[in-house]
Amino acid sequence: MPDGAPPILEVRDLRTVFRLRSGDVHAVNGVSFDLREGELLGVVGESGSGKSVTMMSLLGLLPSPPAEVLGGPVTFEGKDLLRAGPEAMRAVRGGRIGFVFQDPMTSLNPVFTVGFQIMEPLRKHLGLGKRQARARAAELLALVGIPDAGRRLDDYPHQFSGGMRQRVMIAIALACDPKVLIADEPTTALDVTIQAQIIELMQELRQKMGMAVIWITHDLGVIAGIADRVIVMYGGQIVEHAPVDALFANPRHPYTQALLTTVPKVQGERVRRLAVIDGQPPILGQFPDECTFRDRCPYAFDVCHRLNPQRYPVGEGHDAACFLNDPGLAPQRPVLEVVDG
Amino acid sequence: MLTFTIRRLVLAIPTLLFIALVIFLLLDMAPGDPMADQPLTIPPEVREEMRRALGLDQPVYVRFGLWLYQFFVVEPLVVIDHLFGTAYSAGQARVISWQFKSPVMDIIVQRLPQTLWVVGSAYMLGVLIAIPIGIVSAVRQYSVFDQIGTFISMVGFSVPTFFTGVLLIVIFSVNLGWFPSIYDTQLRVTDWSSFGQQVRQMALPVFVLALFNAAQISRYMRASMLDNMTQDYVRTARAKGMDERTVVLRHVLRNSMIPVVTVIALGVPSVFGGAIITEQVFKVNGLGALLITAINANDLPMVQTLTFIFAVLIVLFNLVADVLYGILDPRIRYD
Ligand SMILES: Nc1ncnc2c1ncn2[C@@H]1O[C@H](COP(=O)(O)OP(=O)(O)OP(=O)(O)O)[C@@H](O)[C@H]1O
Ligand SMILES: [Mg+2]
Numbered sequence: 001m002p003d004g005a006p007p008i009l010e011v012r013d014l015r016t017v018f019r020l021r022s023g024d025v026h027a028v029n030g031v032s033f034d035l036r037e038g039e040l041l042g043v044v045g046e047s048g049s050g051k052s053v054t055m056m057s058l059l060g061l062l063p064s065p066p067a068e069v070l071g072g073p074v075t076f077e078g079k080d081l082l083r084a085g086p087e088a089m090r091a092v093r094g095g096r097i098g099f100v101f102q103d104p105m106t107s108l109n110p111v112f113t114v115g116f117q118i119m120e121p122l123r124k125h126l127g128l129g130k131r132q133a134r135a136r137a138a139e140l141l142a143l144v145g146i147p148d149a150g151r152r153l154d155d156y157p158h159q160f161s162g163g164m165r166q167r168v169m170i171a172i173a174l175a176c177d178p179k180v181l182i183a184d185e186p187t188t189a190l191d192v193t194i195q196a197q198i199i200e201l202m203q204e205l206r207q208k209m210g211m212a213v214i215w216i217t218h219d220l221g222v223i224a225g226i227a228d229r230v231i232v233m234y235g236g237q238i239v240e241h242a243p244v245d246a247l248f249a250n251p252r253h254p255y256t257q258a259l260l261t262t263v264p265k266v267q268g269e270r271v272r273r274l275a276v277i278d279g280q281p282p283i284l285g286q287f288p289d290e291c292t293f294r295d296r297c298p299y300a301f302d303v304c305h306r307l308n309p310q311r312y313p314v315g316e317g318h319d320a321a322c323f324l325n326d327p328g329l330a331p332q333r334p335v336l337e338v339v340d341g
Numbered sequence: 342m343l344t345f346t347i348r349r350l351v352l353a354i355p356t357l358l359f360i361a362l363v364i365f366l367l368l369d370m371a372p373g374d375p376m377a378d379q380p381l382t383i384p385p386e387v388r389e390e391m392r393r394a395l396g397l398d399q400p401v402y403v404r405f406g407l408w409l410y411q412f413f414v415v416e417p418l419v420v421i422d423h424l425f426g427t428a429y430s431a432g433q434a435r436v437i438s439w440q441f442k443s444p445v446m447d448i449i450v451q452r453l454p455q456t457l458w459v460v461g462s463a464y465m466l467g468v469l470i471a472i473p474i475g476i477v478s479a480v481r482q483y484s485v486f487d488q489i490g491t492f493i494s495m496v497g498f499s500v501p502t503f504f505t506g507v508l509l510i511v512i513f514s515v516n517l518g519w520f521p522s523i524y525d526t527q528l529r530v531t532d533w534s535s536f537g538q539q540v541r542q543m544a545l546p547v548f549v550l551a552l553f554n555a556a557q558i559s560r561y562m563r564a565s566m567l568d569n570m571t572q573d574y575v576r577t578a579r580a581k582g583m584d585e586r587t588v589v590l591r592h593v594l595r596n597s598m599i600p601v602v603t604v605i606a607l608g609v610p611s612v613f614g615g616a617i618i619t620e621q622v623f624k625v626n627g628l629g630a631l632l633i634t635a636i637n638a639n640d641l642p643m644v645q646t647l648t649f650i651f652a653v654l655i656v657l658f659n660l661v662a663d664v665l666y667g668i669l670d671p672r673i674r675y676d
Contacts, residue, residue: 061579086584094582101580106573110672111595121581156671172581 007034008076008179008212009058015071015287016050016057016236026284027053029236029292030071035180040206040213042227042244044220044259048281050236051216052102055182059097060089077179095125098173098211102185104165108157114141114168115153118175125176140171145201163194167201174205181206182214187222199226220259224248229317232256235282235292238311242318252320254297291323303329346664353656358409360652361645365405368641395439408645411436416446436646440638445646449628455526456627460616463547467554468605474555475562475601479570480589490559497556506549506622513545520545526626546623550616554608561604565597572596599669606662610654 016028027050035041043051056062057069058081072082077096079088093099101107108117118137122128128136134153141149144167157165166186173181183202187195203226206213217223223230223244230247232240232255240253251257282292291297294304303323312325323329379388392398396407411434418430435444478487497505514522521542530536569575570593578592617629624630628647635643667673 059580061576090582090584092582093580099577099580101573101577103573107577109574109578109592109596111599111670112592120578120583124582158672169577172577 005036005038008037009035010073010075011035011058012073012075013071014054014057014069014074014082016053016062017068017070018066019068020066023285026287027236028057029284029287031233031236031238033231033238033241035212035214037179038206038210038212039228040215040226042223042230043214043216043233044218044223044230045233046259046281047218048283049233051233052184053236054233055099055184055214055216059093059099059182061093061099091125094121094173094178095176096178097180097182098176098178100166100169100173100181100183100186103189104162104169105189107169108165110157113154113156114160117157118153118168118172121172121175136175137171140175141168143174143205144168144171145197146171162190163197166190166194166198170198170201170205174209174211177209178211180212180214182216184216185218186215188218195222202226232259235284235288237288237292237308237321239293239322240320241311242315242320246315246318250315250318252314252318252325253293253322254299254324255293256320258296291321299324342664342667345667346660349660349663353660357649357653357656360656361409361412361649362405364645364648364652365408366401368645369401369404408436408642412646412649419444419446436642438635438640438643440635440640440643445643448631448643449647449650452626452628452631455524455625456613456616456620456629459524459543459546459620459623459625459627460550460612462543463550463616464554464609464612466547467551468558470551471555471558472562472601475559476566476589476594478559478563479566482567487563490563494556494559497552498560502549502553502619503622505552506546506619509545509549510622522623524623524625546619546625549622550612550619554612558601558605558608561601562597565600566593569593569596595669599666602665602669603662606658606665609658609661610651613651613654 011034012032014028014031015026018025018027029050031050031054033041043054045051053062053067057067058074060069060081062069069082073080074082076092079092081089081092084092108114115134115137118140119128119130119133122133122136123130126133126136137153138150141152146152146164146167152160157168160168166189170186173183186202187198190198199222202213202215215223215227227244229241229243231238232247232253234255240247240251240256242250242252247256248260251260282295284292288308290306291300291304291309294300297304301323307323309321309323309326311319311321313319314325379391383391396404399407415430415433415435418433419435422428422430436446437443438445438448441448474490478490481487510522513519519541522545524542524546525538528535528539528542530539566589570589575588575593578588583592613628616625616627617632619625620627620629621633632644632647634640635647
């Protein structure tokens with residue numbers, strides 16, 4: 001999509017630490033990325049790689065204590081979100097940046113009507129009166145494809161199915177016409193057909209409303225279909241960042257390669273989960289001084305145990321945090337072929 | 342909801358009848374003789390005559406039937422007569438207290454205000470202080486306020502009311518002389534000074550009961566708030582840009598109140614029970630005191646009636662709790 005578009009969200013060196021009684025957990029370790037106007041940025045990575053914590057840190061949605069968000073700046077519309085006051089942050093949340101969460105079954109308040117919950121941000125951010133807010137809420141419900149929207153405003157969340165509830169969540173997130181929509185695994189909890197419907201809906205809405213989207217998912221198949229650029233996260237860091245085509249055609253980080261082999265192939269049998277991706281992302285007790293993937297990496301060599309790789313540019317808008325991409329460091333560099341059976 | 346309530350009320354009838362029967366049989370089996378406090382000089386024939394006058398020579402089922410009839414038919418008629426000036430109950434025998442030789446219900450009605458004043462205001466006060474304390478303790482979990490609140494409610498909950506009662510009497514009545522130690526039932530509130538006196542004599546018993554109730558309810562409130570504050574919908578509310586006040590007092594509170602309201606409703610009858618002890622300690626001449634004296638005097642009709650009324654309250658407030666639950670939680674549907 002728009003390639004040279006200016007960034008509307010700039011994240012620099014974001015770091016998040018949970019200060020727990022059992023010790024610190026470094027969940028986000030120096031994440032930097034840009035989000036450009038109108039684009040769809042995919043964020044992938046295994047469970048526990050820090051995707052959600054990164055996005056919630058941006059908006060100050062983590063409970064503090066235990067969470068402590070450091071680093072930055074996170075620049076959005078000329079403001080550093082990490083240093084904005086609570087009032088300014090509330091104006092951004094729900095007003096300028098919408099958020100859709102993973103589990104639609106629990107993300108709506110069970111004791112308030114759906115209409116009330118959509119009207120809340122409308123009244124707060126746009127200052128609409130009761131009647132206007134209600135009319136707008138009905139429009140929004142219709143927009144996200146809920147039939148008989150006007151009537152359903154007075155229903156409670158439990159009267160909606162999972163897919164319907166996720167549509168309601170999307171309506172809430174889009175209520176105030178945000179510049180950015182962050183969708184944290186919006187379809188993971190839904191079954192496949194509903195998933196496809198929600199993805200289609202999001203695509204359509206993005207075209208209509210022109211906002212930029214950050215889409216977090218485990219599902220590389222989805223990313224391939226909708227993203228403009230992709231960020232791959234591991235151990236609270238960005239290990240690879242590339243335009244979507246480049247990522248699938250030429251992954252430059254062993255972790256990305258391993259992830260890609262776990263994608264079901266269109267034809268032929270499902271590729272077995274790679275042996276190299278055995279194990280789990282680390283839980284980091286301190287800021288990583290060495291490569292976080294080294295213990296699971298088939299190519300790890302001495303440097304990997306001593307230093308944390310920077311993000312090496314490997315192509316147009318494409319970088320990977322792996323020493324194999326450093327011509328000066330890599331030992332007889334094993335040929336990183338595209339794992340593509 | 343209405344059909345549910347009616348159905349539950351109808352279902353409550355056999356339950357209550359059964360409870361009444363059990364109470365009656367238990368009391369009948371209990372040792373003790375209503376004639377025990379009569380002078381020993383009364384000759385046996387007269388004694389027998391008196392027993393017959395009380396209907397004690399009848400078999401159990403006749404006596405039970407009579408009590409049922411009097412309680413469920415005659416007493417309501419008396420109330421109707423009283424309200425509308427009719428005379429349906431004329432000539433009908435009412436449930437008579439053996440010790441006072443007058444209708445049980447009249448005595449209960451006489452004693453009810455004392456209990457309601459003391460127990461009722463203590464419960465309301467307890468709830469009113471418990472809810473904000475529970476909210477603040479949850480929002481500021483582990484803060485100094487929360488720690489102090491936890492300590493006080495542990496004390497309030499684990500130290501029995503007869504102990505706190507006596508302790509307060511010793512400190513505030515005996516040593517400081519601020520409050521009277523005995524509740525004056527005869528006191529009529531007619532002007533400001535008698536009102537002040539009423540407030541002063543209520544202060545200690547109300548405080549003791551309120552502390553006890555608040556200790557329990559504030560814990561429930563805190564736990565319920567904490568449960569809800571980690572729910573996903575709270576994060577959604579924050580992500581919508583709602584301020585903390587709205588998040589806590591609207592989104593979290595509304596959900597947290599559902600179980601707490603149930604606990605409050607279910608607690609009402611047990612408060613009457615718990616007041617028995619407090620009434621003894623402070624000499625409040627209410628229903629609790631009435632029950633104790635009736636037990637001591639083997640006044641079976643009085644004990645039977647009071648116990649049964651407590652049972653009715655329990656069944657009733659169970660229903661109230663269920664109905665409130667249904668009103669507060671839209672996910673619950675009764676039909
Ligand atoms: N509230 C918290 N307290 C302590 N640690 C946390 C908390 N939330 C997340 N973490 C830790 O932060 C790390 C990253 O978690 P995060 O939820 O961002 O993963 P994720 O990539 O979103 O995974 P998933 O795909 O399962 O959603 C994990 O190691 C997790 O244990
Ligand atoms: Mg997540």
